[in-house]
Amino acid sequence: MHTSELDVKIVTELRRITRAIDWNSNKLLQEHGVTTPQLITLRELAQVAECRVGELATRVKLSQATMTGILDRLVQHGFIHRCRKEQDRRSVFVSITQAGINLVETAPSLLQDRFRNELGQLDAAQQAEILGVLQRIARMMGAEEWSAAPILVSGAEPLASPDAATSKNGAAVSRSPIVSDSGQLISGAISPLPS
Numbered sequence: 001m002h003t004s005e006l007d008v009k010i011v012t013e014l015r016r017i018t019r020a021i022d023w024n025s026n027k028l029l030q031e032h033g034v035t036t037p038q039l040i041t042l043r044e045l046a047q048v049a050e051c052r053v054g055e056l057a058t059r060v061k062l063s064q065a066t067m068t069g070i071l072d073r074l075v076q077h078g079f080i081h082r083c084r085k086e087q088d089r090r091s092v093f094v095s096i097t098q099a100g101i102n103l104v105e106t107a108p109s110l111l112q113d114r115f116r117n118e119l120g121q122l123d124a125a126q127q128a129e130i131l132g133v134l135q136r137i138a139r140m141m142g143a144e145e146w147s148a149a150p151i152l153v154s155g156a157e158p159l160a161s162p163d164a165a166t167s168k169n170g171a172a173v174s175r176s177p178i179v180s181d182s183g184q185l186i187s188g189a190i191s192p193l194p195s
Contacts, residue, residue: 014137020111021111021152021153021154022154024036024110024111024152025153025154026154027108028107028108028110031108032103032106032107032108033077034074034077034079034103034107035070035153036110036111036112036151036152036153037060037062037066037070037149037151037153038070038073038074038079039103039104039107039110040060040110040151041056041060041067041070041071041074042074042079042080042096042100042103042104043104044056044059044060045080045094045095045096045100046096046100046101046104049095049096050093050094050095051093051094052091052092052093052094053067053068053071053082053091053092053093053094054091056071056094060149061149061150061151062149062151066149071094074100077099078097078099078100079096079097079099079100079103080094080095080096080097080100081094081095081097082094083095110152111152112150112151112152115152
C-alpha cells in the first residue's frame with residue numbers, strides 16, 4: 001500500500017486530536033480527581049440543584065447505565081447525595097454537595113468548551129462542512145454505527161476509584177484497576193503526552 005504525504009498528514013492530524021483529548025482528560029483527572037463526564041454531571045447538577053437520575057442522564061445526554069456509574073463514583077467522593085422522597089419512593093433524586101459546588105467553581109474549562117466556542121465563531125455552512133467531513137471519517141473507520149455522547153473524552157476514560165492514589169490537590173486519582181464510566185474494566189491508563 002502506497003502512503004502519500006497527504007495521507008500521512010491526515011492521519012497525523014487525527015492523532016493530534018486524540019492526543020489533545022487524552023491529555024486534557026488525564027490532566028482533569030490528575031489535578032481534580034474527576035473525569036470529564038463526572039465534571040459535566042456536576043456542572044449540570046449545580047444548575048438545577050436536584051433532579052431525578054433519569055432526567056439528569058437525559059440532560060447530560062448519557063445512558064442511564066452510564067449515569068449510574070458516574071453517580072456511584074461522585075457519591076464515593078462526597079460530591080453528590082442520592083435520596084428517595086417520601087412522596088415518590090420509586091425515583092432516585094440526586095443533589096450536589098458543597099464539595100461538589102467547590103469543585104465546579106475551581107475546575108478548569110473543558111476542552112469541549114473551548115472547541116464549542118471556536119465552532120460557534122464559524123458560520124452555519126462552515127460548521128456543516130466540518131460535520132460532513134467528520135461523518136465521512138467515522139464511516140471510513142467503520143464507526144458510524146457506534147453510539148457516542150456529545151462529550152470529548154478518551155475512548156475509555158479512567159475513573160477515580162476508592163483505592164486510588166492522591167493528586168496534587170488531594171483528590172483521588174485512579175491508578176489500577178481502571179474502570180470506564182459504564183463499568184468496563186480497562187487494562188491501563190493513558191499517559192498525558194504534551195506536544
